[in-house]
Amino acid sequence: MLIATILSAWLQYGADGEPHARAVVSGAACPAARADEKLLAMERRAAGGPGFDDVVCDVAIPKDAKRVAVDARALPAPAHDPRTIVVLGDTGCRISLVLAQGCNDPSAWPLPANARAIAALHPDLVIHVGDYLYRERACPALSACSGSPHGDNAFAWQADWLRPAAPIFANAPMLMLRGNHEECSRNGPGWFRYLDPHASTACKDTTDPYAVDLGTLRIVAFDSAVAEDQGVNDDHGPIYRRQFAQARALAIGASEAWFVTHRPPYTNGDERDAMGDALQPFDAVLSGHIHLFGAVDVDGQPPLVINGEGGTRLDLNYASFLGLAMGKLHAAGTPFGEARFGFGVYRRTNAGWTVSLRDPGGVERAVCVLAKRSVHCERVE
Ligand SMILES: [Fe+2]
Structure with a gap:
């Protein structure tokens, strides 16, 4: 499996009212996210396509998380x-x-x-x-x-x-x-x-x-x-x-x-x-x-x-x-x-x-x- 390089990553609120970690990566596989001690598998939101050679990944994060990261990149807490x-x-x-x-x-x-x-x-x-x-x-x-x-x-x-x-x-x-x-x-x-x-x-x-x-x-x-x-x-x-x-x-x-x-x-x-x-x-x-x-x-x-x-x-x-x-x-x-x-x-x-x-x-x-x-x-x- 190709190792993903993170191009951008952020925490945003979803239409479900929950915080989500999003990441734009190069490479085929989505990285793992972490909320405190818990590892969370990110889902592929969008694959590469014409004009877009990146992959977009997403996972919901618990509202009460204190420390959030995507791979080694720290994100702000909700x-x-x-x-x-x-x-x-x-x-x-x-x-x-x-x-x-x-x-x-x-x-x-x-x-x-x-x-x-x-x-x-x-x-x-x-x-x-x-x-x-x-x-x-x-x-x-x-x-x-x-x-x-x-x-x-x-x-x-x-x-x-x-x-x-x-x-x-x-x-x-x-x-x-x-x-x-x-x-x-x-x-x-x-x-x-x-x-x-x-x-x-x-x-x-x-x-x-x-x-x-x-x-x-x-x-x-x-x-x-x-x-x-x-x-x-x-x-x-x-x-x-x-x-x-x-x-x-x-x-x-x-x-x-x-x-x-x-x-x-x-x-x-x-x-x-x-x-x-x-x-x-x-x-x-x-x-x-x-x-x-x-x-x-x-x-x-x-x-x-x-x-x-x-x-x-x-x-x-x-x-x-x-x-x-x-x-x-x-x-x-x-x-x-x-x-x-x-x-x-x-x-x-x-x-x-x-x-x-x-x-x-x-x-x-x-x-x-x-x-x-x-x-x-x-x-x-
Ligand atoms: Fe406008």
Whole structure:
């Protein structure tokens, strides 16, 4: 049997609510995982195929494990009662027909710096709110992305997420959401292969919401990859109405619940149409998709915090858009927006959470209080 070389390994929450060790390996056989003194056989999640010459392995890990490893590589232990949670999103380096981000320039594409700064905090949990792979075209000549791989394949996934995320993987368990860049017509096959939390690796447009219980906090993860930003897709209506009802049921009984998704549900037609009162049991809604850090209170709904500032070229003028894009919903007060690269550090307080926007150097640039179904932010000069 060929000995596997571990290319990437991490701990992530599955749709079963359990922590799982995942590993991307070269070679045919999956390595063994270890949880405390117990050896666990990893199952082959995905074999090699066109564009993907690696093997992906997975095994559920007991929630109370203190020491976790894949082969000789130590992984972080599962979260218990998280006090510090980092949220980042929209992290890939954008190479499209019209735009080439400087993937080789750390100031133009700061995901590697963000990942190091996040790892240095040793958070109890890291949530990625989606959009990992933006390298969709060949890098144009004489651009600062020269040599970049592109397409939905192992090289591009390694370059845009798996390699830069290594410091996070070594330090914190993860919960990963799916973005629109991971829909089936884009990079869905790679998403299902490496990161999707469900057991099946077949690409589907929509997947059902699931809950992860971490101490007194319940996180309900909602797949909004194919929701329409503008307008309403009639085919989506019945699906999202059912899934919002599922999400609502999952939140019932939790002492504190977050609805975590990629697209802000208040600003896209499909979800706004389908949600009804499904978000009422939630204390907060966390999303990405708009490439900035944003926060807004919404009349009659839980507050929204957007962490879309993780590395993809920023959307500079969306702060006011947040208030305008909500259709029949209304912003309570002025939406807060800061178009600056970084990530959000959520720290538990007696009343709720503080949210600190950090830049890729780890410096605090804004701070918010997220408590009692309301969010209020101030810039830090
Ligand atoms: Fe997005």
